[in-house]
Amino acid sequence: MTPADLSARIRNKALLDRIVSADEAAALIKDGMVVGMSGFTKAGDAKAVPVAMAERAKADPFKITLITGASLGHDIDRMLTEAKVLARRMPFQADPTLRKAINRGEVMFIDQHLSETVEHLRSNQLGPIDYAIVEAAAINEDGGLVPTTSIGNSASFAILAKKVIVEINLSQPMGLDGLHDIYIPSKRPTRAPIPLMACDSRVGTPYVPIPPEKIAAIVITNETDSASSVLPSDAETSAIARHLIAFFEREVASGRLDLTLQPLQAGIGSIANSVLQGLADGPFHHLRLYSEVLQDSTFDLFDAGKLSFASASSITLSAPYAERVFGSFEAYKDKLILRPQEISNHPEIIRRLGIIGINTALEFDIYGNVNSTHVDGTMMMNGIGGSGDFARNAYLSIFVTKSLAKNGAISSVVPMVSHVDHTEHDVDILVTECGLADLRELAPRERAALIIENCAHPDYRPQLRDYFERAVARGGHTPHLIEEAFAWHVRRQKTGSMRES
Numbered sequence: 423m424t425p426a427d428l429s430a431r432i433r434n435k436a437l438l439d440r441i442v443s444a445d446e447a448a449a450l451i452k453d454g455m456v457v458g459m460s461g462f463t464k465a466g467d468a469k470a471v472p473v474a475m476a477e478r479a480k481a482d483p484f485k486i487t488l489i490t491g492a493s494l495g496h497d498i499d500r501m502l503t504e505a506k507v508l509a510r511r512m513p514f515q516a517d518p519t520l521r522k523a524i525n526r527g528e529v530m531f532i533d534q535h536l537s538e539t540v541e542h543l544r545s546n547q548l549g550p551i552d553y554a555i556v557e558a559a560a561i562n563e564d565g566g567l568v569p570t571t572s573i574g575n576s577a578s579f580a581i582l583a584k585k586v587i588v589e590i591n592l593s594q595p596m597g598l599d600g601l602h603d604i605y606i607p608s609k610r611p612t613r614a615p616i617p618l619m620a621c622d623s624r625v626g627t628p629y630v631p632i633p634p635e636k637i638a639a640i641v642i643t644n645e646t647d648s649a650s651s652v653l654p655s656d657a658e659t660s661a662i663a664r665h666l667i668a669f670f671e672r673e674v675a676s677g678r679l680d681l682t683l684q685p686l687q688a689g690i691g692s693i694a695n696s697v698l699q700g701l702a703d704g705p706f707h708h709l710r711l712y713s714e715v716l717q718d719s720t721f722d723l724f725d726a727g728k729l730s731f732a733s734a735s736s737i738t739l740s741a742p743y744a745e746r747v748f749g750s751f752e753a754y755k756d757k758l759i760l761r762p763q764e765i766s767n768h769p770e771i772i773r774r775l776g777i778i779g780i781n782t783a784l785e786f787d788i789y790g791n792v793n794s795t796h797v798d799g800t801m802m803m804n805g806i807g808g809s810g811d812f813a814r815n816a817y818l819s820i821f822v823t824k825s826l827a828k829n830g831a832i833s834s835v836v837p838m839v840s841h842v843d844h845t846e847h848d849v850d851i852l853v854t855e856c857g858l859a860d861l862r863e864l865a866p867r868e869r870a871a872l873i874i875e876n877c878a879h880p881d882y883r884p885q886l887r888d889y890f891e892r893a894v895a896r897g898g899h900t901p902h903l904i905e906e907a908f909a910w911h912v913r914r915q916k917t918g919s920m921r922e923s
Contacts, residue, residue, distance in 0.1 A: 465738045487509060536807055559590070567586075572735060598751075603765075659697065687712060772816060785835070785836055792821050800840075834854065835882065871890070
């Protein structure tokens with residue numbers, strides 16, 4: 423790295439003497455500390471210091487509470503778990519090794535709505551944070567941090583932490599400078615309304631404002647974000663997209679929407695990505711995104727001329743898309759904003775803008791309750807993420823999933839979900855490849871009939887009809903056979919399948 427490159431990245435010359443190795447920075451983290459670390463769905467994560475922390479723990483054991491924005495890339499959670507560094511972890515993760523440790527009870531995992539974590543920090547219900555470890559593209563003349571491909575909780579971590587370790591990542595393009603909009607709400611109970619009135623509103627600063635004396639160490643890195651593992655569309659996800667397009671067309675015909683729809687949010691993952699890609703085939707135009715994560719589908723919609731603007735908290739792309747998007751980033755930059763996750767997921771903004779929220783379910787039941795997080799009611803997968811923030815506050819709360827899992831051994835539509843993340847009161851639309859159920863203004867018995875006939879796979883409809891009919895015969899506003907409500911999950915545990923023999 424030349425002196426000119428360094429001065430372009432670290433513009434406050436007094437901070438140059440704080441450049442240290444990753445090992446030296448990791449040595450600042452002590453046993454029992456609370457650490458806030460950048461990273462949101464594999465984007466903008468700290469890449470060198472956490473690796474050095476895991477290596478150090480092999481000879482010098484220590485444990486921390488680790489708070490992030492969402493999931494981390496580069497197997498960081500795996501390495502920290504294997505090194506036994508993690509005592510507590512929040513608010514979201516997606517690592518198989520960490521997941522197993524959580525389900526064994528070795529790591530205490532706090533599953534939180536993504537809009538809530540910083541609120542708990544700000545009000546001293548959580549923390550204080552000893553060190554924030556955040557990735558930046560640059561540090562400006564006043565010590566302000568220019569984030570990279572995510573903001574997540576990084577801005578508030580840096581502002582609220584006692585000290586900050588900055589990773590300056592040379593692989594992150596300088597074109598990111600100016601992309602971000604850092605707005606931090608004031609404290610309650612005298613908080614002013616957040617002045618964000620549209621997806622493209624800019625209400626903050628393009629950098630994280632912190633005093634330079636808080637920066638304890640600077641580590642130079644040169645490593646790209648982990649690529650997303652999003653899968654291409656398949657027959658089922660394409661069918662889900664077609665059902666949603668037809669539904670939106672009916673909403674337009676009824677006068678409840680126009681062809682620009684309302685601002686869209688889509689959760690992370692292959693199904694949500696495929697559904698958004700499917701909108702390129704519809705009659706819609708001048709679409710807007712107000713979401714958490716911008717995936718490959720965002721840039722497909724831009725390139726198709728369907729999308730006008732996108733606001734989120736991170737950009738998470740597959741390797742081919744990352745090369746294409748960041749190779750011509752100026753073509754997209756004026757159509758994008760990255761915000762702190764408490765703003766991208768803020769209930770006030772979601773309600774004001776009238777977001778259409780599209781999120782993924784593990785399973786849902788015949789009355790519309792949704793399980794997003796737990797297998798068989800006990801085994802954590804990844805976490806609730808931001809789905810609850812949007813489901814409770816959206817103009818339309820939509821959940822999508824394939825009707826079957828494990829080659830048909832599991833039905834995603836069950837008599838009663840084994841864990842409730844989103845109650846029937848917060849769910850408007852359910853979609854599988856089999857069809858769509860519009861649950862708005864329906865009583866429980868009406869909901870059940872619609873979900874069974876429209877969303878359940880034909881192989882499981884007779885079982886669901888039988889359960890529902892016998893429950894109705896017993897009576898109740900929301901009819902159930904309590905002794906059988908989880909019989910399908912029990913059968914799968916015993917036999918490997920939910921099918922009746």
